[in-house]
Amino acid sequence: MYASSVIVEDDGTWVLYFYTWDSKEYPSAGVIGRATSKNPTGPWVADEKPVLLPSPQAEDWDAKQVLAPHVLRTDAGYVMYYSGVGTNGVQQIGMATSSDGITWTKYDDPTTINARYTESEPVFQPGSQGEWDSGWVHQPRVFQTSDGWVMIYRGTRDKNGFVMKLGLATSPDGVHWERSALNPLLKPADVSGAQYFWFTNVVRKDDAYYLFLEVDKKESTEIYLALHTGEIHP
Numbered sequence: 001m002y003a004s005s006v007i008v009e010d011d012g013t014w015v016l017y018f019y020t021w022d023s024k025e026y027p028s029a030g031v032i033g034r035a036t037s038k039n040p041t042g043p044w045v046a047d048e049k050p051v052l053l054p055s056p057q058a059e060d061w062d063a064k065q066v067l068a069p070h071v072l073r074t075d076a077g078y079v080m081y082y083s084g085v086g087t088n089g090v091q092q093i094g095m096a097t098s099s100d101g102i103t104w105t106k107y108d109d110p111t112t113i114n115a116r117y118t119e120s121e122p123v124f125q126p127g128s129q130g131e132w133d134s135g136w137v138h139q140p141r142v143f144q145t146s147d148g149w150v151m152i153y154r155g156t157r158d159k160n161g162f163v164m165k166l167g168l169a170t171s172p173d174g175v176h177w178e179r180s181a182l183n184p185l186l187k188p189a190d191v192s193g194a195q196y197f198w199f200t201n202v203v204r205k206d207d208a209y210y211l212f213l214e215v216d217k218k219e220s221t222e223i224y225l226a227l228h229t230g231e232i233h234p
Contacts, residue, residue, distance in 0.1 A: 083138035091138035092122035
């Protein structure tokens, strides 16, 4: 079980969204769950049922696992961005919405006829062939700003999930995304001695983005911080 996203409700309740990784195999089965506490040190009480499940349709893009959620509160309710994995092992980024943070509806475009998108569609897919993120895109970290939406994500050209780099995308509506011309924003070679990037998380405070990176250095990891001050524009 992996902690992934936390929000604090107006009444002071802490809400943690986590995901499971059910085996050592890849792709593994896994779901997204929710737990609550009166304070950050616990005790935490997990909901009896997962809040987001893989698609029941065997050929769908997220039929194997849903993971790495990032949850936001907006004026319209709650929005979750998450990674989805199909049986082919390719990770893509999906979106779900909720009025209460418990019952979620995946984004679905009714005009889509692709057999892999029968229950829902990803809102962000791997890049074009040969691009640095053409294998996977995953681990979304998303923020709503006065200019629209900003996403920092992890991508790889290698479908086995190695040589991961970080990218940026912006959107006017949270559904339709455009990659930044600055991509990739960060790559392991930018950190002395780094081999891989693993888990990443971002905090937006005032006019700054604080990007925390888990960096692999010869099978041990260290945490680094990258800072961007000012708004990020499309």
